[in-house]
Amino acid sequence: MDTNIANSNLKSEDYFINMGPQHPATHGVLRLLLTIDGEIIKKVEPDLGYIHRSIEKMCERDSYQQIVHLTDRMDYLSSHINNEAVCLTVENALQLEVPERVKFVRTIIGELTRIASHCLWWGVMGMDIGALTTYFYGFRDREMINDIFEETCGARLTMNYNIPGGLMFDIHPNFVKRTKDFVAHFKTKIPEYDKLLTGNVIFQKRMKGVGILSKEDAISFGASGPVARGSGYSCDVRKYHSYSALDKVTFNEALKTEGDSLARYEIRIQEMWESLSIIEQLIDNIPEGEHKVATNAVIKLPKGEFYQKVETARGELGVFINSTGTKNPYRLKFRSPGFSNLSLLNHIAVGGKIGDLVASMATLDLVIPDIDR
Amino acid sequence: MSYFGDIYKGIKTLLAGMSVTGKVFLNNKNNTITQQYPDNRETLKMFDRFRGEVVMPHDENNEHSCTGCQKCEIACPNGSIEIIWDRQVDPETGKKKKMIDQHIYHLGMCTMCGLCIEACPTDAILWAQNYENSVYDRSALTKVLNQPGSKIMPGVED
Numbered sequence: 001m002d003t004n005i006a007n008s009n010l011k012s013e014d015y016f017i018n019m020g021p022q023h024p025a026t027h028g029v030l031r032l033l034l035t036i037d038g039e040i041i042k043k044v045e046p047d048l049g050y051i052h053r054s055i056e057k058m059c060e061r062d063s064y065q066q067i068v069h070l071t072d073r074m075d076y077l078s079s080h081i082n083n084e085a086v087c088l089t090v091e092n093a094l095q096l097e098v099p100e101r102v103k104f105v106r107t108i109i110g111e112l113t114r115i116a117s118h119c120l121w122w123g124v125m126g127m128d129i130g131a132l133t134t135y136f137y138g139f140r141d142r143e144m145i146n147d148i149f150e151e152t153c154g155a156r157l158t159m160n161y162n163i164p165g166g167l168m169f170d171i172h173p174n175f176v177k178r179t180k181d182f183v184a185h186f187k188t189k190i191p192e193y194d195k196l197l198t199g200n201v202i203f204q205k206r207m208k209g210v211g212i213l214s215k216e217d218a219i220s221f222g223a224s225g226p227v228a229r230g231s232g233y234s235c236d237v238r239k240y241h242s243y244s245a246l247d248k249v250t251f252n253e254a255l256k257t258e259g260d261s262l263a264r265y266e267i268r269i270q271e272m273w274e275s276l277s278i279i280e281q282l283i284d285n286i287p288e289g290e291h292k293v294a295t296n297a298v299i300k301l302p303k304g305e306f307y308q309k310v311e312t313a314r315g316e317l318g319v320f321i322n323s324t325g326t327k328n329p330y331r332l333k334f335r336s337p338g339f340s341n342l343s344l345l346n347h348i349a350v351g352g353k354i355g356d357l358v359a360s361m362a363t364l365d366l367v368i369p370d371i372d373r
Numbered sequence: 374m375s376y377f378g379d380i381y382k383g384i385k386t387l388l389a390g391m392s393v394t395g396k397v398f399l400n401n402k403n404n405t406i407t408q409q410y411p412d413n414r415e416t417l418k419m420f421d422r423f424r425g426e427v428v429m430p431h432d433e434n435n436e437h438s439c440t441g442c443q444k445c446e447i448a449c450p451n452g453s454i455e456i457i458w459d460r461q462v463d464p465e466t467g468k469k470k471k472m473i474d475q476h477i478y479h480l481g482m483c484t485m486c487g488l489c490i491e492a493c494p495t496d497a498i499l500w501a502q503n504y505e506n507s508v509y510d511r512s513a514l515t516k517v518l519n520q521p522g523s524k525i526m527p528g529v530e531d
Contacts, residue, residue: 043426043528066450069486133394143406147420154422154500160486168491172422196393201386297444 014042021050021225025128025358028368030356039353044346048372055373059332063085064090064164064299072158074336077117077369078312080153081110083162088243089305089308089319090164093301098358101289103245108179109149109161109277115186116145117313118268118275124360125265126197129206129355134197139201141189144182164299166292179283183276190272197252198269207262211348211360214259221347222340225315226271227364229332230264232257249281264363298327312339314365338370419502424485427454427478428501428519436526437519439497441473445489455482473519480506481514495529 008274019025019032026032029050035043055074059067064086069080084106091098123138146156153161161168197203213223218231228235236253238246254270256263301323309318315337322331341364349357410417419425430436441458455477463470476498490498498518508514 062450065488066486067449069450069484069488128375133390137397140406150423152422154420154424154487155485158485163491169422192393196390199386200390234498300432336412 019357021047025361026368027124027366030342030366030368030371034354034357036354041337041349041352041354041357043249044349044357045311046342046345048368050372051369052372053369056332056334060328060330061336063327064301064329067329068162068164069154069160070156071334072160073369074334074373075159075312075314075317075338075367077120077367078113078314079157080106080113080149080159080161080316081310081312083160084110084244085308085310085312085317085319087162088165088310089306089321090299090301090307093304093306093321093323094295095163096165096293096295097288098166098293099291100245100287102291105167105171105291106162106247106280107249108286109152111278112145112148112179112182114275114313115272116142118272119145121268121313121362121365122193122197125365126203128358128362129203131197131200131203134193136191137189137196141186144178144185147180148178151178163292165295166290168292170291171286176283176286179279183279183283186272186276191270193269198265204262206355206359207265207363208260210261210352210356211363212258212260213344213348215257216258217344217347221344223315223344224337224340225311225313225365226254226264226267227315227341227344229254230256230267230363231259235316237309237316241309243308243310245282246278251278261359261363268365300325300327301329309335312337314367314370315341335373336367336370336373338368342366342371381493383467420502421502423500423502423504424487425501425503426480426506427483427489427498429476429498430524431520431523435520435523437497437523438495438526438529439473439476439519440525440529441471441494442494444492444494445498448492450486450488451482451484453479454489455479472525476518478516478518479514480516481511497529 004354014035014037017034017036019034021029021031030046031050032049033045034041053073055070058070062070068083068086071086072079074082119138121140123135126134128202150156154173155158182255213231215232218228223233223236232255234253234255239253251274254267254274256267301321303323303325306321306323307318309316316335317337318335320333320335321329324330345361345364348360352360408417429437429439441456443456446454446456450462454473456473457475458471458473460469461472462468487500490500
């Protein structure tokens with residue numbers, strides 16, 4: 001009897017499995033069609049559309065003030081930065097100069113949002129690869145930031161604090177104190193994160209050399225944010241196209257050349273330190289002044305095309321507005337960082353195991369509503 | 374040798390991680406952020422700016438300050454606010470004036486963006502800090518904000 005099946009004339013087919021849309025490691029309703037050979041991945045096909053809400057089309061219906069609150073629902077973990085992107089685009093189109101106070105507050109809250117997003121990512125990524133404790137620790141520290149947001153903006157996640165022309169209302173009197181408390185608290189927590197997870201030998205073995213992305217591929221796939229910087233591609237929008245009060249601070253762009261999952265992880269830990277330093281440089285110097293400039297009740301943009309990009313916690317978010325001079329945009333397009341970062345998943349996961357796919361997907365830090373919109 | 378080296382390194386990082394969790398375990402007084410909801414309902418107070426639901430405050434004479442200008446209805450992105458109004462004779466001046474009949478608020482459709490409250494010129498509507506909004510039927514989420522028989526405060530103009 002011939003026991004060697006591979007050499008026999010039996011017909012063999014690829015094995016398909018569905019990962020998602022309700023899979024805990026996909027962090028949302030992402031469906032991955034996996035073609036596997038044993039446990040080796042031959043192909044990964046992301047299938048989107050499960051949370052499509054046609055936000056871009058809804059923007060064509062809404063006024064420019066109303067668009068802002070829809071962007072909360074895209075990348076909900078960096079909602080303030082999304083709001084800021086739309087407001088900056090509208091303000092640039094109107095050639096409106098916002099007060100210095102607004103710029104400072106926007107940058108501080110933006111950096112707090114980035115830390116909150118990275119905290120959640122750190123917790124969830126630990127959980128993805130089997131370390132449940134990180135989940136609780138990440139959420140514990142994020143809770144302090146959520147309290148700051150709730151006190152100042154009125155909401156914890158979908159803040160809608162920006163309006164074209166400034167901020168909806170002034171910062172809360174406790175804002176500065178709470179932020180300083182948080183910075184002091186969090187400085188003792190990042191070393192704990194390192195001790196608990198980064199140094200762990202199991203974690204190191206799961207992450208090192210997994211999901212390698214070269215610099216050339218990062219550029220050609222259009223990757224941005226920590227994913228691209230983990231491959232050595234310097235692309236921080238805050239550095240190269242500085243906006244709000246970011247030109248008044250000095251910070252280093254976290255950069256690594258390994259391109260594996262561990263590099264992407266370390267970039268985000270490094271970014272938390274940099275965000276803390278940006279907040280520290282700004283928090284004592286918030287200038288006095290108005291929290292908004294008056295705009296018309298009905299904002300009409302001049303005819304033309306306007307583009308503004310910002311750095312969210314996941315990468316480069318671009319807002320493109322095509323205006324015909326009416327009170328609604330003729331066309332509005334978001335360039336979301338998650339979509340480009342997802343497109344390289346097939347490239348980095350092929351040849352690895354299913355467990356490695358989870359690890360590389362966790363370091364891409366995907367937020368599905370951002371990809372689907 | 375690297376086999377034993379790996380074991381040593383593994384135990385070392387394991388203990389390093391456990392020292393972190395052990396400290397948190399022993400110091401749990403300082404690290405607790407968990408809310409014992411719903412047991413702490415009496416003491417749980419939301420922040421003043423928290424967006425729970427839109428309300429229309431009335432004074433002791435059952436008077437509100439909504440002029441029926443409909444700015445909130447226009448500002449709302451998803452049609453959560455409907456204002457039914459007509460022109461009634463103002464008893465003081467004897468002239469016909471726009472007055473609200475019903476200020477209807479669909480809490481189930483509201484995204485808590487706060488644009489209506491920004492738009493209101495007379496501060497007739499405000500945020501309430503109520504957060505327990507579950508009901509058995511969604512029709513209970515459609516609310517009429519002005520109380521029955523209420524009228525506009527004298528002297529409020531938009």
